Amino acid sequence: MTKADLVRKITVETGIVRRDVAIVVDSLLEAIKDTMKKGNHIEIRLFGTFNLRIRKARIGRNPKTNDKVNVPKRVVPTFKFSKEFKTDILKNVKPDQISEK
Numbered sequence: 553m554t555k556a557d558l559v560r561k562i563t564v565e566t567g568i569v570r571r572d573v574a575i576v577v578d579s580l581l582e583a584i585k586d587t588m589k590k591g592n593h594i595e596i597r598l599f600g601t602f603n604l605r606i607r608k609a610r611i612g613r614n615p616k617t618n619d620k621v622n623v624p625k626r627v628v629p630t631f632k633f634s635k636e637f638k639t640d641i642l643k644n645v646k647p648d649q650i651s652e653k
Contacts, residue, residue, distance in 0.1 A: 588629055600633040 553561075559577055563570045584602060587594050594602040609625040 598634055598636045600631055600637060603630050603632065604628070605630050 555577060559570060559574045562568070562573045562577070566573070584594055588602060588604060591604060593604065604627050607626050607628055610623050612621045612623040613619070614621050
C-alpha cells in the first residue's frame with residue numbers, strides 16, 4: 553500500500569475530501585519526523601513505537617576490495633510494533649496470504 557492508497561482508503565471510509573485527508577496524513581508523517589529529529593520517541597498505543605538507537609562503531613569490510621573500513625558510531629531510526637498489533641496480525645494472516653518477493 554502506498555501513501556496515495558492510504559489516502560484513498562481513508563477518504564472512502566470517512567467521506568472526508570481527499571485533499572484534506574492528504575494534508576492530515578502528510579502532517580502526521582512530518583510530526584513524526586520532526587519529533588524524532590529532536591531526539592524524542594513516539595509511542596502510538598496499540599500500534600508501536602518509533603525510537604532512535606545508537607549503533608556502536610565497528611570495523612567493516614569493503615566487499616569489492618576486502619579492505620577493512622572503520623564504520624563510525626551512528627544514530628538509526630527504528631520502529632517496534634506493539635504486542636497487541638503483532639497478536640492481531642498473526643491471528644488474522646495466514647502464510648499463504650503473503651506474496652514472496
